[in-house]
């Protein structure tokens with residue numbers, strides 16, 4: 142079956158890989174102006190954005206007075222000062238307009254009495270630079286992502302955007318220093334396709350599936366990062382992986398921070414509301430890194446619940462069945478199905494769960510992919526854009542605030558779409574494809590379809606996930622990271638002898654998952670190397686052996702490159718500390 | 734030793750098999766509350782990589798994995814193995830063409846969704862600097878409608894959908910009503926025109942299979958009844 146016939150070539154002005162919030166928002170924008178196509182591994186409404194629960198941050202001020210500068214401050218502080226302040230200002234100022242646009246598109250937001258959009262409290266969002274929690278997060282009950290993704294797809298249907306559903310991107314295609322498209326595999330029929338474009342965007346989502354306990358969907362395998370690394374381009378700040386405080390014990394599914402925003406709180410085995418010891422002002426609504434560490438600390442010190450003492454409890458019953466039915470119906474359903482618990486009556490067992498990837502493909506606030514270092518300023522890679530969770534603008538720096546991701550994907554999806562359209566229009570012709578485009582990727586796939594190797598995807602992935610949970614999660618030390626590096630190297634060696642059971646072309650999930658594993662092994666190395674080198678603690682990256690933030694040496698972004706021999710080379714670039722119009726927020730100690 | 738159960742799975746590889754067949758797999762129930770999807774993953778990752786199915790969110794919100802399990806349509810990711818009687822027979826959703834194993838071709842299902850103009854239609858321009866207003870009562874009318882995940886469990890359980898290839902089916906009709914019921918929408922006339930057809934609302938004979946099948950506890954039959962009412966009222 143190894144005989145794969147011709148490669149089919151498609152030509153579009155703009156090609157977007159990914160149909161989550163970022164990809165669809167970009168497509169809506171670009172398709173107004175130029176011929177635009179979207180490639181996606183799953184039917185658009187199956188993308189991970191659909192799972193987002195709590196909401197999208199914007200200073201609409203519907204519930205109480207609010208100000209984009211407060212939002213900006215919260216985001217900078219939340220990022221532990223690693224966020225780029227030009228991009229953060231850009232996003233926070235645009236937020237209200239972005240949410241209003243979504244409403245105009247038809248998104249079914251929850252409403253308050255005067256007919257305006259409902260907003261709730263969320264971790265790390267405050268008024269007047271940290272005084273108290275504020276109601277800033279715009280919500281459609283606890284199904285905001287679902288409401289958003291469906292609305293965007295509906296608009297794409299209306300505007301007749303072109304989709305290639307169930308196509309899996311394998312590699313980037315470059316001609317010299319110009320990105321000219323992607324190589325993809327048609328999952329349903331089998332077969333190679335090259336998408337030749339003037340501008341190409343990655344909106345491929347997060348990379349949480351390299352951890353075992355995760356809130357992420359099966360498809361969050363960070364393909365965009367693996368592909369970018371293989372193309373010789375850098376990825377940024379991968380060591381900053383967010384662990385959300387409240388994953389359902391045993392399975393990792395998420396309980397939105399909105400549950401605490403509506404008045405829920407955490408207790409340990411003594412029934413103590415322990416967050417008051419860690420964040421006296423906002424307690425359970427401190428930013429996620431702080432709450433996750435607090436939970437892990439409680440468990441480490443023997444105050445966890447259950448026979449093994451390995452979880453804490455999220456108490457919700459006191460907020461009343463009415464509020465739960467009205468504002469958190471999805472959470473009720475999830476806990477009922479996944480924990481067998483009626484959360485209007487009983488507390489929910491929770492543990493930190495791998496949730497969000499702050500790192501990604503480096504971009505500026507136009508969603509242009511950029512390369513730079515400590516000495517040289519950032520320059521765009523021609524024809525290449527990234528937006529959404531796979532990108533690192535960097536808005537979230539070392540730690541993302543809840544409800545800032547849905548905002549990020551809308552803002553930079555939109556701007557990226559506009560920029561791509563402009564860029565495509567400025568090019569009279571497509572930059573030609575190189576000789577033998579996609580050769581390496583085609584050979585890898587054919588190699589797998591003819592493989593006789595003894596190793597299988599399943600066991601290697603299982604070991605990767607388990608060891609990442611163990612060695613590279615909420616707490617890290619040199620010892621665990623060195624160990625993890627060796628484990629990944631070993632797994633990488635085993636992967637060289639990989640085989641697949643399924644040798645057919647039609648809907649070959651074995652092939653797709655094996656290609657995903659290759660990507661996961663590739664960028665997991667970058668996560669671990671970045672974490673090992675960074676001898677400080679900042680945001681979600683916490684080193685037991687270096688518990689303090691070190692602004693003198695480490696107020697900078699990590700860049701990871703894949704070398705010919707499969708190893709990772711690290712480089713760094715400065716944080717863009719200067720906002721667009723306001724004075725910078727200088728790094729301070731973070732207390733909540 | 735963990736308890737094992739048997740999955741009897743519909744298999745068909747168009748490149749290899751003349752006709753479909755069923756294959757038995759032993760699945761270890763490794764934790765209480767284990768889902769059918771966990772079982773399928775266990776098979777793929779540990780026993781037989783050739784098995785094909787769809788999945789994404791694994792928590793009942795993306796609509797990828799509607800399957801027919803022991804004769805009933807449901808999502809594999811939120812169906813507890815312990816709640817099922819053995820043998821656990823797993824088949825693709827009925828009536829849609831099979832691509833491979835448990836993967837079906839949704840082209841027809843989605844083309845019907847596109848027909849009902851599944852997007853907000855407005856004629857009055859929105860306010861330039863703020864959201865359109867909608868009262869909480871009007872917003873409440875969308876509950877039980879907007880949550881649809883397009884899983885097709887309903888339509889593929891509907892005898893009218895099986896019998897009439899042109900019937901729009903409960904999912905598309907529920908979607909039509911989701912927009913008509915939206916106080917912001919101004920496309921009711923166009924949409925009612927479309928669904929007022931013998932392959933539209935009038936094909937529904939209130940057999941109610943769709944309600945039972947919906948994993949999100951939505952009620953397509955009621956939406957269809959509302960559409961019928963709206964069509965009749967409009968005529969007077």
Ligand SMILES: Cc1cc2nc3c(=O)[nH]c(=O)nc-3n(C[C@H](O)[C@H](O)[C@H](O)COP(=O)(O)OP(=O)(O)OC[C@H]3O[C@@H](n4cnc5c(N)ncnc54)[C@H](O)[C@@H]3O)c2cc1C
Nearest residue numbers: 159160161162163182190195196310346529530544546547
């Ligand atoms: C349970 C949960 C709840 C959340 N709640 C919130 C919240 O309340 N507020 C908030 O702000 N954020 C929330 N987040 C985070 C937020 O949902 C995500 O960060 C965001 O939706 C990511 O969107 P995206 O468009 O970047 O990617 P995704 O929605 O993940 O889309 C990725 C797309 O890329 C495609 N793709 C990937 N790889 C390939 C490939 N190789 N070839 C072709 N296509 C490919 C996929 O098909 C998909 O269409 C939540 C996250 C989780 C897990």
Ligand code: SF4
Nearest residue numbers: 891937938940941943
């Ligand atoms: S009620 Fe109507 S739509 Fe639902 S199953 Fe019966 S005939 Fe089909």
Ligand code: SF4
Nearest residue numbers: 881882884885887947
């Ligand atoms: S109405 Fe229910 S069963 Fe039908 S597609 Fe929507 S969610 Fe699925």
Ligand code: FES
Nearest residue numbers: 789791795796810
């Ligand atoms: S995998 Fe998303 S609904 Fe089951």
